[in-house]
Structures are given as structure tokens and as C-alpha cells.
Amino acid sequence: MSNTKYALTVVLGLLLTSIAFANFESAVNETKSITILAPDSPGSTSTFFTVRPDFRRCASPMCGGYFVKRVNQTVTNCANGRKMAECYVASLDWANTSGVPIDRALLRGTLLTRGDRKGKYGVLKVEEAWQASSDSRPSGEFYRVRDLGLRCIAAPCLSHNEAKLNTTLSRKIAGVDINSIGALDDLVSQASxxxxxxEGVLVAGTHATVTGPAGRAQMLKATQFYLKASVGTSNLKPCIKTGCSGEICADDTRMSTCIYRSEYECYKKASCERQSNGNCGFTRTPELTSCLARK
Structure with missing residues (x-):
């Protein structure tokens, strides 16, 4: 009788072990093959730009604006119809978005052509503003990362989804490391x-292979992450009168031709401040309008 019980116990043990091993092997195989999700819609990841100031020393608006570049792409479609590595724009139209410091900005927007009597120039109409969490220089590629809320018993766990900006590529990854770029703990918590x-968080970085009981997978190691600027907040610099004769209103120093015009006298008493579109400009009061009309 005891031998029969022993035999049944052994058989039952082998059966349970076989089932457990089969489930574990299935989990390993699932993790080894990184799941490619249905492509994100182009509207959710498109038209993201990096931006840098133009420090060339020539008259505004031909110089002194910004150079913008589509992330993850070798060329950008400029407002003049040309395809270039980066495009010059005379200004940024913040519209109803919140401004962020240019040296920490990752912007989503549309390139437009606008002009005045001095000519036509490109403008980036900003639709979303995202701010870098530290002074760390971003490298690698740019992604929108979301936490799927999945927690696994065995690592690696495909707990996050990454969507590559300005593409339709999207896949699951085994987490993202945002702790090594020098960001404040509070910003890391906000990002998590x-x-x-x-909307997730925008992350620049590179991939690394991680291994564990459940197999091998890719994780994203951040070189920078970006939080979306809240509407109604602004970190923009104050507007100043600049140019050779104080005829330009901007938030940084601009060069001009130093050819004096009588209308520049009108700007001496005019208010240089942020306008409704978020850009610096001289406020068109009746006094300023009347003065310019007489010149």
C-alpha cells in the first residue's frame, strides 16, 4: 500500500513539474520575442522638433531666429518647401502653449510661412512644449514612453511601451532607466x-539588453527625459529692446544693420513685452501707431 502511495506521489510530482516547466518555457519564449504593437497613429508621434538659437551676426529677421530639426529624421521639410538637415525660422509662435527655455525645449508644432515688408520667413507654430529635466545633453533616439501597468514574477518584464517620435514604430520594452541623467528626485517621480x-513621457536614449529567468529583452536607458509644460506656466525670459537702435523687441540680444530710421524714435517709449502669441513685440498702443504713421 505504501509503495502504491509513493508511486502516485512521484507521478503527481512529475506531472506538476512538467506543467510548471511548460508554463515557464512559454513565459520565456514570450519575453524573448519582443512584441511589436500596432503602429501608433502618425498624429500621436509626429512633428516633434529640437530647436537651437541662431547666433549669426546679421540683421533680424534674416538672422537671430532659430534652427529647428525633426527628431529621428535626417531631413526636415522646411517652410519654403526645401528638405534640409535643419530649417531656419525667424520666430517661434507659442500661440496658446506654455513657453520653456530654448536650451531645454523639445517642441511639437507646424512650420509655416509668414511675412511682412521685409520679406517672408519660416515660423514654427508651437502646439506642445516639453522641457528637459536636466542639463544632460540628449543622445540616441527620441521616444514617447508609457507604463503599461504590467508587473511580472520573472524578469525581464515587458512593462512599458515605446513609440518612436516622427515614425509609426512602436513596441514593448522591459522598462526605462531615467535615474542616471542628473535630474532632481522630484522630477524623476513626476516622470514615473x-x-x-x-501622453506618457518623452525620452531620448539608447537600448540595452537585459536578461533574467524569463529570457532576454530590450530596455531603454535615458540620456534625457522631457515633461510636458503645463498650460498657464511659463519659464520664458523677459523681453528686452535690442538691435543697434533698440528697434527690435526680443528675449535675447539681436544684431541689426545700424542704419538709422526716423521711425526708431517711436520705439524708445513703446512697451516691449510678450504678445498674445507668446512672442516678444512692441505693444501697438494708439500712441505707437500714431507715431509710426507720422514717420
Missing amino acids: QAMTGA
Whole structure:
């Protein structure tokens, strides 16, 4: 009788072990093959730009604006119809978005052509402004990262989704490391929380292979991450009168031709401040309008 019980125990043990091993092997195989999700819609990841100031020393608006470049792409479609590595724009139209410091900005927007009597120039109409979390220089490629809320018993766990900006590529990854770029703990906490939302967090970085009981997978190691600027907040610099004769209103020093015009006298008493579109400009009061009309 005891031999029969022993035999049944052995058989039952082998059966349970076989089932457990089969489930484990299935989990390993699932993790080894990184799941490629249905492509994100172009509207959710498109038209993201990096931006840098133009420090060339010539008259505004031909110089002194910004150079913008589509992330993850070798060429950018400029407002003049040309395809270039980066495009010059005379200004940024912040519209109803919140401004962020240019040296920490990752912007989503549309390139437009606008002009005045001095000619036509490109403008980036900003639709979303995202701010870098530290002074760390971004490298690698740019992604929108979301936390899927998945927690696994065995590592690596495909717990996050990354969507490559300005493409339709999207896949699951085994997490993202945002702790090594020098960001404040509070910003890291904000980013972790934001990843659980629909918009996620924008991350620049490279991939690394991680291994564990469940196999091998890719994780994203951040070189920078960006939080979306809240509407109603602004970190923009104050507007100043600049140019050779104080005829330009901007938030940084601009060069001009130093050819004096009588209308420049009108700007001496005019208010240089942020306008409704978010750009610096002289406020068109009745006094300024009347003065310019007489010149």
C-alpha cells in the first residue's frame, strides 16, 4: 500500500513539474520575442522638433531666429518647401502653449510661412512644449514612453511601451532607466507618474539588453527625459529692446544693420513685452501707431 502511495506521489510530482516547466518555457519564449504593437497613429508621434538659437551676426529677421530639426529624421521639410538637415525660422509662435527655455525645449508644432515688408520667413507654430529635466545633453533616439501597468514574477518584464517620435514604430520594452541623467528626485517621480498617463513621457536614449529567468529583452536607458509644460506656466525670459537702435523687441540680444530710421524714435517709449502669441513685440498702443504713421 505504501509503495502504491509513493508511486502516485512521484507521478503527481512529475506531472506538476512538467506543467510548471511548460508554463515557464512559454513565459520565456514570450519575453524573448519582443512584441511589436500596432503602429501608433502618425498624429500621436509626429512633428516633434529640437530647436537651437541662431547666433549669426546679421540683421533680424534674416538672422537671430532659430534652427529647428525633426527628431529621428535626417531631413526636415522646411517652410519654403526645401528638405534640409535643419530649417531656419525667424520666430517661434507659442500661440496658446506654455513657453520653456530654448536650451531645454523639445517642441511639437507646424512650420509655416509668414511675412511682412521685409520679406517672408519660416515660423514654427508651437502646439506642445516639453522641457528637459536636466542639463544632460540628449543622445540616441527620441521616444514617447508609457507604463503599461504590467508587473511580472520573472524578469525581464515587458512593462512599458515605446513609440518612436516622427515614425509609426512602436513596441514593448522591459522598462526605462531615467535615474542616471542628473535630474532632481522630484522630477524623476513626476516622470514615473506621468508614464502611467495617456501622453506618457518623452525620452531620448539608447537600448540595452537585459536578461533574467524569463529570457532576454530590450530596455531603454535615458540620456534625457522631457515633461510636458503645463498650460498657464511659463519659464520664458523677459523681453528686452535690442538691435543697434533698440528697434527690435526680443528675449535675447539681436544684431541689426545700424542704419538709422526716423521711425526708431517711436520705439524708445513703446512697451516691449510678450504678445498674445507668446512672442516678444512692441505693444501697438494708439500712441505707437500714431507715431509710426507720422514717420
